[in-house]
Amino acid sequence: MSGLIDEQETGRVAQRRRTRRAILEATADLLRSGVEPSVNEVAASAEVSRRTVYLYYPTLDQLFLDATLGTLNVDVDAALEAQKSDDPRERLTTLITELFKAMETSLPLGRKLIKLTVDAPAPAERSSRRGHRRVAWIEWAVQPCRNHLSRRDHADLVSALALVIGWEAFIALLDVRGLTPKHARAVTIRAANAILAAFQ
Numbered sequence: 001m002s003g004l005i006d007e008q009e010t011g012r013v014a015q016r017r018r019t020r021r022a023i024l025e026a027t028a029d030l031l032r033s034g035v036e037p038s039v040n041e042v043a044a045s046a047e048v049s050r051r052t053v054y055l056y057y058p059t060l061d062q063l064f065l066d067a068t069l070g071t072l073n074v075d076v077d078a079a080l081e082a083q084k085s086d087d088p089r090e091r092l093t094t095l096i097t098e099l100f101k102a103m104e105t106s107l108p109l110g111r112k113l114i115k116l117t118v119d120a121p122a123p124a125e126r127s128s129r130r131g132h133r134r135v136a137w138i139e140w141a142v143q144p145c146r147n148h149l150s151r152r153d154h155a156d157l158v159s160a161l162a163l164v165i166g167w168e169a170f171i172a173l174l175d176v177r178g179l180t181p182k183h184a185r186a187v188t189i190r191a192a193n194a195i196l197a198a199f200q
Contacts, residue, residue, distance in 0.1 A: 022048065024067050079097075086144045092165075138158050
């Protein structure tokens with residue numbers, strides 16, 4: 001009897017996981033098309049009830065944020081895992097190239113992410129609103145520099161790179177400077193390498 005209960009529990013967990021994924025994928029697809037969907041539109045696209053959407057995501061903002069981050073993270077993680085070089089320049093190039101691929105194809109999602117960050121309540125002291133994944137990616141890229149940098153300098157290197165790698169810089173290059181995504185990527189790689197050289 002215990003085995004049957006365990007199987008039922010496992011089945012329910014898997015079903016909840018599939019339902020959450022369906023909601024996130026439906027939301028990401030709608031956002032990517034430039035639509036800011038309602039709960040009804042998300043529910044219809046995911047083929048679940050409105051109540052089910054609210055069960056997993058009490059607010060649309062949280063749903064939009066999770067959909068945005070989830071879309072961007074998968075491909076970047078896979079590319080970084082495939083990069084075996086210990087050269088921080090090569091690692092940074094891989095990171096920036098993969099981020100730009102994701103950002104270029106998900107610009108409406110990125111704009112939504114920036115808006116949600118700006119509109120969100122102020123974070124607790126000494127904590128950030130978001131960006132933990134980006135920081136981890138940058139730390140991975142410059143991890144080989146730890147051998148010859150102090151802890152403070154290494155942390156400052158990560159902070160300096162965070163200024164030029166990410167949605168804020170990408171949107172500034174497109175909207176403020178009017179660059180094409182290809183040109184913006186090249187400028188970002190040059191800026192990142194200049195920052196790296198300044199710390200070496």
